[in-house]
Amino acid sequence: MPILNKAIVFDKENFGDGLKKALQMTPDDILLTVKNSILKGRGGAGFPAGVKWLAAASTPSDKKYVVCNADEGEPGTFKDRVLLTEFTEQVYNGMIICGYSIGAQYGFVYLRGEYSYMREQMEKTLESMRNSNRLGKNILGSGFDFDIEIRLGSGAYVCGEESALIESLEGLRGEPRNRPPYPVDRGYLGYPTVVNNVETLATVPIIINKGVEWFTSIGTEKSKGTKVISVSGDVEFPGVYEIPYGITISEVLDMVGAKDVKAVQVGGASGVCIPEEDLTRNISFEDVPTGGSIIVFNHSRDMLKILKNFMEFFTEESCGQCTPCRIGNKKLLDGINLIEEGKCSVQYLRELISLGETMQIASKCGLGQSSPNSFITIMTHFGDEILAKY
Amino acid sequence: MLVSEVNNLTNDISVLVEKYGNGRQALIPVLQEIQNRYGHISDVAQQEIARLLDIHPVEVYGVTTFYHFFNAKQRAKYNIRLCKTISCDLANKDGIARTLERELGIKFGEITNDERFSLEYVSCLGMCDQGPAMLVNNEVYAKLTPHKVVEILDELKVR
Numbered sequence: 001m002p003i004l005n006k007a008i009v010f011d012k013e014n015f016g017d018g019l020k021k022a023l024q025m026t027p028d029d030i031l032l033t034v035k036n037s038i039l040k041g042r043g044g045a046g047f048p049a050g051v052k053w054l055a056a057a058s059t060p061s062d063k064k065y066v067v068c069n070a071d072e073g074e075p076g077t078f079k080d081r082v083l084l085t086e087f088t089e090q091v092y093n094g095m096i097i098c099g100y101s102i103g104a105q106y107g108f109v110y111l112r113g114e115y116s117y118m119r120e121q122m123e124k125t126l127e128s129m130r131n132s133n134r135l136g137k138n139i140l141g142s143g144f145d146f147d148i149e150i151r152l153g154s155g156a157y158v159c160g161e162e163s164a165l166i167e168s169l170e171g172l173r174g175e176p177r178n179r180p181p182y183p184v185d186r187g188y189l190g191y192p193t194v195v196n197n198v199e200t201l202a203t204v205p206i207i208i209n210k211g212v213e214w215f216t217s218i219g220t221e222k223s224k225g226t227k228v229i230s231v232s233g234d235v236e237f238p239g240v241y242e243i244p245y246g247i248t249i250s251e252v253l254d255m256v257g258a259k260d261v262k263a264v265q266v267g268g269a270s271g272v273c274i275p276e277e278d279l280t281r282n283i284s285f286e287d288v289p290t291g292g293s294i295i296v297f298n299h300s301r302d303m304l305k306i307l308k309n310f311m312e313f314f315t316e317e318s319c320g321q322c323t324p325c326r327i328g329n330k331k332l333l334d335g336i337n338l339i340e341e342g343k344c345s346v347q348y349l350r351e352l353i354s355l356g357e358t359m360q361i362a363s364k365c366g367l368g369q370s371s372p373n374s375f376i377t378i379m380t381h382f383g384d385e386i387l388a389k390y
Numbered sequence: 391m392l393v394s395e396v397n398n399l400t401n402d403i404s405v406l407v408e409k410y411g412n413g414r415q416a417l418i419p420v421l422q423e424i425q426n427r428y429g430h431i432s433d434v435a436q437q438e439i440a441r442l443l444d445i446h447p448v449e450v451y452g453v454t455t456f457y458h459f460f461n462a463k464q465r466a467k468y469n470i471r472l473c474k475t476i477s478c479d480l481a482n483k484d485g486i487a488r489t490l491e492r493e494l495g496i497k498f499g500e501i502t503n504d505e506r507f508s509l510e511y512v513s514c515l516g517m518c519d520q521g522p523a524m525l526v527n528n529e530v531y532a533k534l535t536p537h538k539v540v541e542i543l544d545e546l547k548v549r
Contacts, residue, residue: 008453060544075475078516113422113459114515116528152422157513171417173456189415232477239519269476295518309476313513319456338435 004239005344018205019093023142030101038224043197044291055100055184059192064104067195071112073157074268076293079228080198083238088125096203099146107148157317162195175321176365219245223284231256245296250279260298268293269310270370303382314371325368328359430461466508471525474511477518489536
């Protein structure tokens with residue numbers, strides 16, 4: 001199933017031959033183009049791709065790697081599934097362009113195990129690219145060699161974190177590393193490695209083809225371009241949409257046919273819960289960022305049940321390496337159970353929110369730093385409703 | 391295990407180590423293939439993988455138990471994993487869970503006596519727009535209804 005609305009960046013008319021064009025440029029020109037486009041990471045963290053690529057390019061090493069992070073595991077996110085199905089070659093082209101600009105010869109696609117049924121088709125695309133000299137040795141006569149291998153995950157949400165993903169590629173438990181050193185300095189097997197989200201990589205060849213000015217004319221001052229979002233929950237038309245940054249949440253809701261909206265969870269379980277009165281806020285890095293997940297709740301939904309679902313997810317998916325995340329998520333879930341039993345005092349609830357704030361600061365990786373978000377925002381906006389009910 | 395079974399297993403693992411190389415990076419692809427072929431990664435398999443990749447068995451055990459898709463215990467021929475995360479939950483995954491339990495006569499976490507079906511929950515499958523969704527081994531089924539689940543089970547029973 002393709003993108004449901006009229007695509008803006010991911011319109012096939014914009015694709016041209018970004019790969020060919022890129023290979024005619026110098027690596028430095030590509031790095032500059034990506035930097036000037038202010039393309040930010042689409043996986044959720046929003047780190048500028050150009051800065052990442054420049055750092056990897058400037059680290060001297062005989063071997064470097066490009067990793068496409070296709071371990072999309074955030075609840076409510078499925079846009080990479082659609083991008084990898086509809087625009088497979090664009091994703092690969094983005095990896096090749098990245099490799100060419102930073103001096104890497106090899107790339108991995110880390111595909112989540114839940115998507116293993118997509119692998120065959122993705123391998124076929126790689127094969128046909130090799131056959132048409134768009135992958136492998138001396139790509140399109142440029143003298144540049146690059147090859148791509150698909151590796152499967154095995155069901156671990158935390159492997160979407162880039163350093164955990166690298167650990168997993170190396171055959172280890174998917175436990176995030178201390179950073180620094182960042183993967184651009186020491187990544188896969190200790191070599192400089194760029195890890196980018198599927199959507200980030202797929203956007204690059206389009207920027208190369210259409211130019212920086214065109215790309216930066218879309219979006220807001222600090223969020224250039226568009227975001228591919230996955231909409232689910234209480235809506236008439238769930239699916240994948242492409243929106244320009246800066247669009248309000250209520251505009252998105254109109255597009256997807258959402259009625260009787262009570263709240264919207266933006267950014268998945270690790271994102272924030274936006275109540276009805278704040279739907280005029282917009283999707284952008286300046287206001288409400290998202291890795292792609294938009295989940296809509298109507299008035300029939302019990303917010304505590306939703307929160308419980310999120311916290312069960314995190315207690316299961318925490319890798320257990322650092323204490324704030326391993327114990328903290330469990331404590332928050334226990335607190336929800338106490339509320340359900342009518343045994344949680346307001347005083348204790350305040351302590352739990354404070355614990356959540358501690359986890360945001362003290363956890364080692366993005367999982368534990370963001371897992372209390374939904375607890376804090378749901379308790380802030382719906383605390384009264386929940387406490388009155390239970 | 392019979393000696394001949396162990397020999398076959400060792401043989402399979404050697405072929406995989408040949409295919410993926412004997413570095414540490416080969417560990418997860420080897421485990422994935424053994425999991426797919428045997429439905430689980432037994433203690434013996436873990437020890438043989440450790441020996442052939444020249445790493446400590448504890449390392450293999452650590453990795454096997456970390457990832458949700460690896461099991462050390464035998465699963466059924468058809469391992470059914472129902473998504474329990476939010477969007478499928480909103481789309482009434484509980485109704486699907488009840489149907490599966492009723493039709494198979496087992497609870498989640500259990501395996502049927504004939505070892506053909508086992509039931510598990512799984513985190514988000516990325517089918518949130520088409521929930522409720524489940525995996526049967528590696529195959530995905532979406533937009534489930536109780537009737538559709540019964541049809542799927544009937545088809546699997548004769549497969």
